[in-house]
Amino acid sequence: MSGRYDDVILSYYDTILYQADVDLLSGPHWLNDAIISFYLEYLEKEKYSGTNILLISPAVTQCLKASPLAELSIFLDPLQTLEKDFIFMPLNDCEDLRSPGGTHWSLLVYSKPENTFYHLDSSNESNDRQARSLSFKLSGYLKLNKSYYFKSLDSLQQDNMYDCGIYMLCNIENLAEYVLRNKRIEGAKLIKRSNVVTKRFFISELINSLAQR
Template sequence: MAKAYVVLSFHETLLHQSDVELLTGPHWLNDTIISFYFEYLEKVKFSDSNDILFVSPEVTQCIKMVSSEEIKIFLEPLNIETKKFVFFALNDNSSPDTAGGSHWSLLVYSKVENCFFHLDSSSGSNHNVAWDFASHLMTYLSRADLINFVDKECVQQSNGYDCGIHVICNTERLAEFARSHREINSCDMMMRINPSAKRKEILTIIQNLASSR
């Protein structure tokens, strides 16, 4: 029963004990943890950056499943037309009805560079998923011109469960770079990632937010 209780309500995200426990060991991160951290980046860390958008995994999954004409239903309320950098946490789940999947990767749309950048910590695993999603988005984001697609080199995970942590770390680093440099292509993404340290950091953030409410 203990796993059912709510640890934190943060804007649109409700974190249960079972979600938070995924951060404590060698566990694959679910949609809820990544959604929470994307919201934390938007509402706290990058609250002063009006041209950066972090799209939740749930919204990303919905966009994957709808027709090109329906994409605007999900993106227009997010004011995407005013954003220069848009971050999507991509999952290889192909089911429209269930959460899950087995691998996360990051797709970033840079309006200023007219390019999709894909970062996959298990290189190649999500290439087709990212390519299909970018092609799907292109019909909405660009009425006439083509948008480039680049598989950007990044640090590779050393196990089968840290892909979500890599997405979070890559998102944060690229957003910081975008805020200061106004582009992301030249950002070096081969800097070391410490998944255990990042898990502990996220746990601390959750605990601090929970204790302040």
């Protein structure tokens, strides 16, 4: 890849994208934290501002995995987490909890109206253990007294080793639009494969457009 990490392409609120980040969108590459954080921040600012949806960044999700229950409030209180009905978390399989990374992305969502953690994984529940562990920890912060449900939702399955991040972002947007209309997650339909196919190009064009403002 030709991109470098001293070539800033876009500064968008709390996210800085370099050429090396943007290059990940143009080929068969795994999406990193920077691209995912950017798109979640875009959704938060441009589409879901003022709603009861909370989109948590990959970096904060990793901190939640690494921190004891007593410290979760450090990360979640500033986000007004307890006031939100739907909490979306990009989850990866990184075992080194001191740093971001990993090889697979999936989506964990908490629905307050349904008192349920939902996990959507585009690779046969590869992240099931991480999803259940984080759900259990978050149930303590949310004061659910361990009385909650955990459910694996059907997800469109990827047919390669690198598009998990794209599937995860498509699942986020699909569910977010659904809960805004229906106030629940149960009953949401699968994403369309055509949306997955075009998502890399859409995000790349979005970055170009914002960079030209």
